[in-house]
Amino acid sequence: MKNEMNTFEKHESEIRAYCRAVPTVFKSSSNAVMIDENDKEFIDFFAGAGVLNFGHNNPKMKDAVIDFIQRDGVIHSLDMFTDVKRDFINTFVKTVLEPRGWDNRKVQFTGPTGTNAVEAALKLARKVTGRTEIVAFNRGFHGMTLGALACTANNAFRSSSGVPLNNVIRDTFNDMDALENLRQKMFDLGSGMLPPAGFIVEPVQAEGGVRVATKEWLQGVQKLAKDTGALFILDSIQCGVGRCGSYFSFDDLDVDPDIIILAKGLGGFGTPIGMLVNKPEIDKAWGPGQHTGTFRGQGISFVAGKVGLEYFKDETFNNETKRKGDIIRETIDALNSKYDAVKGVRQKGMMLAIDFESAAMTKEITTKCFENGLIIGACSTGEIIKFIPPLTIEEDTLKEGLSRFVKSVEAILG
């Protein structure tokens, strides 16, 4: 088996990471199952870091994509118009925007990664307000390019920038006192703090450990943004696209973001996409071509993404997501009751976290999971295990995966 990985060890950069935790070569994958070159099957509770909400090789998407390629559809179009891009936009408008009364909003495709979309949102907020500072929150994750990285909280990532990460004010997620203190500073001409260009928040922090913004706090952030003339930006890259039991994870929080950032699951099939949803009065601050990107027009992502959007035509799919989320919850609640080393569980829809005593312990557990045929990952500063299986996972597979998880935990904690 070692042999198969020679290429990577010899020729791939030392920066490689996930592959160190799951040291095998995968050859195929279907819905929530991945198969390696030794024909070992793994249940996937990681789903491409939240990209594969509709499963690996979703059959409807496969059909649509193959058909698209066979008919010589436009695979790559920069920001030129194509039929499939139009279909994607129309479906997004009808499925997502119209039901929320947001049909006048503008979608903006960016370079097809989350961090590219975040960079575009930051530029837009700064352009609209003529200000520089962005408020971002602890445990937040917004990407790796310099502008987004300045908003990302984890010092392990920040310390690799090699240059100062400026123009970001750091505050505490879900902390009403901290928010009130920030408000005071922003309205005090003697505080030394200027009103910001924007507030960037994940309604549910995914990499940060499934921390769920409360309605009170998120509305407080929105109000402070409005009161200071700043933009209210929701980074829905990992928590959006149905992951938390409705299309947006903030649907139940009665907020009205100026910019919504989407990526990951939006393309549906695992191919990249990055997109903003901008209020029209904000969007008009853009001049043509002020934030470009070669790969903005990804035909395959439009075709598969449209199939993904159709899952949200009614609430059936969301209800299933919640139901499966509760199945996972039951299992980890039980572990929480049983083990002192389990420090808590958190959930929204089908994104869940279980906290262990230490990063060392989670590493032992996830390694054991891998042995037992389960792919699952730690997040935050390492002490938290996150559950983000495909939303389409079959109930049997889900339960088998949970059973492998419990078995692995028991092997380590006894």
Next chain:
Amino acid sequence: MKNEMNTFEKHESEIRAYCRAVPTVFKSSSNAVMIDENDKEFIDFFAGAGVLNFGHNNPKMKDAVIDFIQRDGVIHSLDMFTDVKRDFINTFVKTVLEPRGWDNRKVQFTGPTGTNAVEAALKLARKVTGRTEIVAFNRGFHGMTLGALACTANNAFRSSSGVPLNNVIRDTFNDMDALENLRQKMFDLGSGMLPPAGFIVEPVQAEGGVRVATKEWLQGVQKLAKDTGALFILDSIQCGVGRCGSYFSFDDLDVDPDIIILAKGLGGFGTPIGMLVNKPEIDKAWGPGQHTGTFRGQGISFVAGKVGLEYFKDETFNNETKRKGDIIRETIDALNSKYDAVKGVRQKGMMLAIDFESAAMTKEITTKCFENGLIIGACSTGEIIKFIPPLTIEEDTLKEGLSRFVKSVEAILG
């Protein structure tokens, strides 16, 4: 026809740009031809801004990609190991690295856009040296995210950042005197200028107007980098992957870059990819996961990209590229002789530029080209038209496209 574009005007961001120059909806494309919804055919001399070196829907790639999807290949894998990623790396090593004696180099996949790869290269240069400043050159284009944008020269892009673009020293491309002055500053303890972390250069500036680095100057930059302990970084995103008549546009310049940045054409099919080629002693400065990105493992790009690499197994393809480049050159040389309003032509391989008197004039010409069924774009600060058709373009199509170009120029210049 107007009707087809309602969706975009109503729902897409005001930032849209290329689509304003080619206002039609495309439905299919094959090699160098794009077809719109009215069945009008366009010859494509733009090739997705240099992505589609192997043509739209390259038939070999289509077959490989469809087969890959049909067999449930791993479409999205983060940085986990897959069979197709291994095949891609092995083919890259054998086709590109080994012939250059670079088989010990390390490839690093980044978020799948050029700007993500540039950001990773900048981080690595800063990490290796413990320094902050990057030297970048006028007319250079390196991307839109904050770190890359600080290296990009065009003030039209820079001015949208909304925050200071720090930690970059700006110098003049292809200017030996300026380089000598920079050297003096860097070795003068009383100059106020510290030695930099790296020099980032495009061997052929593409967006900058097909400015071709001379051997003397590029070697001079490399020498100054080495003398100051800085990294020598070649951004080959648009000029690489065969565009200039050999795999790398700098193959004839006898340089030895510490980091090579690739993206655009590397994926072959129009699907995204971003990759660095690092010297091993530099690469080892990375710790696991220090620069991440969700979409680093793009199965389709690996599969199609491998097909693309196979074009370089011998010199046949490169020779064809040069031959077709010369065909274009002949045409634009003739225009240069005929019209005072043509101010010059430049070329390397199959990337060519023709300078006109003003940005307004090029706009009239490219608009006329569109009417005449030719897609071609301006670059730099607008007064230059760039030719980057697919390298695989059929000779007849190429000649027909050139004829449409000449006709359009004549229509405007008389």
Next chain:
Amino acid sequence: MKNEMNTFEKHESEIRAYCRAVPTVFKSSSNAVMIDENDKEFIDFFAGAGVLNFGHNNPKMKDAVIDFIQRDGVIHSLDMFTDVKRDFINTFVKTVLEPRGWDNRKVQFTGPTGTNAVEAALKLARKVTGRTEIVAFNRGFHGMTLGALACTANNAFRSSSGVPLNNVIRDTFNDMDALENLRQKMFDLGSGMLPPAGFIVEPVQAEGGVRVATKEWLQGVQKLAKDTGALFILDSIQCGVGRCGSYFSFDDLDVDPDIIILAKGLGGFGTPIGMLVNKPEIDKAWGPGQHTGTFRGQGISFVAGKVGLEYFKDETFNNETKRKGDIIRETIDALNSKYDAVKGVRQKGMMLAIDFESAAMTKEITTKCFENGLIIGACSTGEIIKFIPPLTIEEDTLKEGLSRFVKSVEAILG
């Protein structure tokens, strides 16, 4: 009278400020009285913004300075050794450092203004820790040069910098909750906030409106500094040198600053000086000449400053300061009781503040004071009047000044 000021209106910069509030030409001054060219006498409750703690033209200082000049003493010595500098240091050690058990501390003379001394302190903190960020507080005032200005809170000053004011974390003075929140951020690897180089605090904010740090909070700041490995820096420029009833305004707070910053009153006579008091283990981070300044060796300030230090040989002088402070307090307490438009009073020793409803109101009052022969100034964002007469003011003069103040307030408030 107008005529006398022609020179200034014609030839002096539009930036002039205090002279707009006290539009007359002064020709002489003695203790707490200033006399203008029309022989009008003014009682001075402003004392050169806190410089003239020992009165205008203090007779002992006059004698010492004239004698020094007559004997050709070294007026200007850079940082060379002179007899008078030695005497000043010895007196400072004996009078100030030894009684506090701090005789191993190092004094450092900087360019002779507060802001120069602050800049030196910031450099030292950054050098010692190898970190960049300084924590500074709302309403704090630390000077006008770029490094100090980044620590100064008032946005009216900050907005004139014309460049970003970086490397400062802003927090709230005297706010235990905010401090606790800051502590959490600094120990959370997922907060995005790095441990700072230093905390800079005024134990009593003077320009900020006589806000007196509580013992609990200031010790909290000191503890957080120590816990994070940062330096604890007390800016005693305006509140020190006896102003608050003992030599340092923090003498009763049981703190142990790593660096104390002094200027203003230290020179005694109104001639400039700037000085740090550094713990020896911190001071040794300096290499020779790393922060220079032409005017570090001011003979006149050493000679007069030594006379000033002698006032602190026992507690007599401090007791008088407190007694006079209480006299002022009594008057403004009465106004506070009488008028709704008075919003509060604050005091430490002989620095007091009375808050009015608005900046417009204080402007009317101080203008009336000037008419009535009293020089007194507003501070903070304009709504506060601050009392800082010479500590040596005669009781009769003090009472006459207070009577003029009350009369002026009554004239405005009715």
Next chain:
Amino acid sequence: MKNEMNTFEKHESEIRAYCRAVPTVFKSSSNAVMIDENDKEFIDFFAGAGVLNFGHNNPKMKDAVIDFIQRDGVIHSLDMFTDVKRDFINTFVKTVLEPRGWDNRKVQFTGPTGTNAVEAALKLARKVTGRTEIVAFNRGFHGMTLGALACTANNAFRSSSGVPLNNVIRDTFNDMDALENLRQKMFDLGSGMLPPAGFIVEPVQAEGGVRVATKEWLQGVQKLAKDTGALFILDSIQCGVGRCGSYFSFDDLDVDPDIIILAKGLGGFGTPIGMLVNKPEIDKAWGPGQHTGTFRGQGISFVAGKVGLEYFKDETFNNETKRKGDIIRETIDALNSKYDAVKGVRQKGMMLAIDFESAAMTKEITTKCFENGLIIGACSTGEIIKFIPPLTIEEDTLKEGLSRFVKSVEAILG
């Protein structure tokens, strides 16, 4: 003798510098002679780093200052009006501004050090233009506070800042090619370089080693400033006030600076002062109090400074300066002819430099000078010795000093 210095070694900061080169305690000084506590006489060719142009304890100034103190003149006045400030301004206008046709210019007093004045000039340039970048030159010295330090070139000083020194573009002094290259960048929209707020230049670099700007180059800088809409700022702190044979060192260069920065010798007596001379259309960008400073109103500096200005009522004094400069030149020219280890001499008026092979060699020579009763200092990166005796030095003393210098050089070089 050791004993006398115990205080300093025990209680003064490790940062002390000049005193390490001249390790004795001075007790008095008169014109160009300093006397230590052992009654050893030293001839002073350093003159307080260019402050004491009129000699130590200039008798006319002594009389005026003592009289001023005795009559209870206003020693410290912030920016309030005083009789002596008016006299100083009137004398400056009449003696300096009117003869140059500049009587409409505005003088602005800043915190009384050169670096404070530089900071004010930078703010004003940024405020007037709404831009951030300042162009500064290699070997330039402009001060130690953060804004000024960013303009200062010497990396030995810069490296102590502890934070990035931003918003300065570095170029090469007296280099027409570099200037032309800078011009190209500034007018190229594709250079990545924005037009600057100002250019700051010393007409004669003093700390930089007596490098004299050529007329062609300085006018070129002025023209580029005007063409780009930037301010042309001349830092005349060390080279002004008669040092180079006329009041301003640039009087013979036919330039018209927007801002002139003065400090050092302007106060005459060794007491501090800092002042800008602003064109009125620039000055009006200031709002009241936008750059403050406690010690802006220094009565003693006004009184003595007025005496200093009177030296320039006609050309007698300037002619003497030039004559004495030539006497020094003759001596160092002879050394230049005699010794290979002497690498060159430079001069303007009575500021001269002699270059030696190495910093180590100059250190030996200046140490020997001290033994021989001559105070003289090295500058730049250490390999240059600078001559800046008081302009008022008696011819005999000057010649005796030169003889001690020659003797010291011979002792080291043989």
